[in-house]
Amino acid sequence: MVNKHPLPGSERTVEAGSKVVGQCDPAERIEVFVMLRRQQQAQFDALMSKIEAGDPSVKPLSREALAQDYGAAPDDVVKVKSFAAAHGLTVLREDPAARTVVLGGTIAQFQTAFGVKLEHYEHHITGQFRGRTGTISVPDDLHGVVQAVLGLDNRPQARPHFRIRPPFQPARGRQVSFTPPQIASLYNFPQGDGSGECVGIIELGGGYNTSDLKAYFGSLGVAEPTVKSVGVDQGSNQPSGDPNGPDGEVTLDIEIVGAIVPGAAIAVYFTPNSDAGFIDAVSRAVHDTANKPSVISISWGGPESNWTSQSVQAFNSVLQSAAALGVTVCAASGDSGSSDGTGGGDQVDFPASSPYVLACGGTHLSASGTSISSEVVWNDGAQGGASGGGVSRAFPVPAWQEGLTVTSSSGSGTALSGRGVPDVAGDASPTTGYTVLIDGTQTVVGGTSAVAPLWAALIARINAAKGQPAGFINAKLYKAAGACNDITQGNNGSFAASVGWDACTGLGSPNGQKVAAAL
Incomplete structure (x- = not known):
């Protein structure tokens, strides 16, 4: 039995002015962007507080150093990939420096993988979009590893x-x-x-x-x-x-x-x-x-x-x-x-x-x-x-x-x-x-x-x-x-x-x- 954990901050409610207008096609393919925790978060926070204070002794990191020290841990990337494989999802792109793994699959596969229901909504200003309500869930081994799951929902954001x-x-x-x-x-x-x-x-x-x-x-x-x-x-x-x-x-x-x-x-x-x-x-x-x-x-x-x-x-x-x-x-x-x-x-x-x-x-x-x-x-x-x-x-x-x-x-x-x-x-x-x-x-x-x-x-x-x-x-x-x-x-x-x-x-x-x- 796999325990599912709600992903903190992923709650969505029905936006004022929008209503459900239909179901998503379970076979439709979409891409979802998973963001992972940062390695050495405490050390990174200490660096950030110096940067925020305008400390002149702090030199910018190179992109290589950021990737190596504060990117996603290789083990965390492996966990996401095995989770994807278990749900029939494809890994389309992985970027440990940016702490992201992009997954591809069908609506049906993503609904099962993350415990969500995706529906078509209509909003009086922004038009139609794919949305969800409630929270996204992740299994035990991704709990605390995954910081965000984005792209299940494609409403216009900005x-x-x-x-x-x-x-x-x-x-x-x-x-x-x-x-x-x-x-x-x-x-x-x-x-x-x-x-x-x-x-x-x-x-x-x-x-x-x-x-x-x-x-x-x-x-x-x-x-x-x-x-x-x-x-x-x-x-x-x-x-x-x-x-x-x-x-x-x-x-x-x-x-x-x-x-x-x-x-x-x-x-x-x-x-x-x-x-x-x-x-x-x-x-x-x-x-x-x-x-x-x-x-x-x-x-x-x-x-x-x-x-x-x-x-x-x-x-x-x-x-x-x-x-x-x-x-x-x-x-x-x-x-x-x-x-x-x-x-x-x-x-x-x-x-x-x-x-x-x-x-x-x-x-x-x-x-x-x-x-x-x-x-x-x-x-x-x-x-x-x-x-x-x-x-x-x-x-x-x-x-x-x-x-x-x-x-x-x-x-x-x-x-x-x-x-x-x-x-x-x-x-x-x-x-x-x-x-x-x-x-x-x-x-x-x-x-x-x-x-x-x-x-x-x-x-x-x-x-x-x-x-x-x-x-x-x-x-x-x-x-x-x-x-x-x-x-x-x-x-x-x-x-x-x-x-x-x-x-x-x-x-x-x-x-x-x-x-x-x-x-």
Whole structure:
């Protein structure tokens, strides 16, 4: 008799607004991603607390050292493989460094193996998906070994954080737009083209057209960067031809990074939009020994409450690996203000709320000539979007945010009770947005999606100039008062800008030269 143990954090309930619409075909084949525990976890935790504190004596691990010391134990991989064999599942890929084993099999086999029932659900916004309720179970010999089982469920997990400028309305006043090099210059970025670096970009759908990139960089007089697409879990570069869809996100990310660091290689990791796909794509980028990105930009996310705790923990452990390797991860904080679009209460967006990423919020930027004349919190009203930000319920206050105060829109200040989001900000309002070329159409785009690649490009310039990665930069940035332009006006709904850090724009927008000096 095999004892089954519920996998902690794997509980799923029926999501509000969704209902069961049918049974899954038991013969349908799917792929499931199993994440294993880390070897020498206690030693790794000790290393992480030094990294989190910004200890200058800690050097980034090589990908080889991380794999050997803190990857999955060979015995644990063997246990998963024998479990797979016992249930007729195929091992499609194993990556001990990333602590992952990808299994293939039929719905019927997976239902038996993990003690779940998979059904088709329909959600009024996200459409149809394969889902489950209750917990996932694992047998005795995998209890404590397996940290997450992802991919049984394929509901859309995240949304892109970009906003295309609506048609011009004279009542709204003058609208302006900037090219990415103009923004880099307004923010005083250090010189350089990022040569020798690789920037990884995560995309959960859509694609780019090489013709767009060629025309766009040509129009800016910028050398065309090397862009390669990396398919993860059946994801690939598939432009839909709709600039308002995910193509807008993909093209925006590549054009901002490429225009600012044309000398850097850009690796775009395409994956399906599910928690399994998202986590696997970031993991593949972090552990990519071919492209070796030194900075990763993520412009997708979803409210913390939409994630299971096993997904949050699995994703966060991948982001910890990035920090240990000296890979900087920049993530958009969301475009729906303090509610993160949930319609009820305050929420922060994940993965931006992970303490191992640089969370990027949004501002509304005005310039005269080559200097900034004013910069306030991006908040274009309910339909127009606003900087995501607030206080995490999933993560405690990190060491580098201890003692900070969060200011509410009513003006009252309270001590931060969890990880504060965002860390930094940059121009994000579509009314002062970025000129880009998507699916052959010149358009102006904003959103915190533009801010993550903007900061990623800044870090790539800094890394290239230093000849070594800046790595996990949060602790250093919070210590270096004045490296960012402090934003003190505006709100994102429940939270207001204030002197110093705030839950709308973090420490502020970059003064690139000062950021470089601080790192």
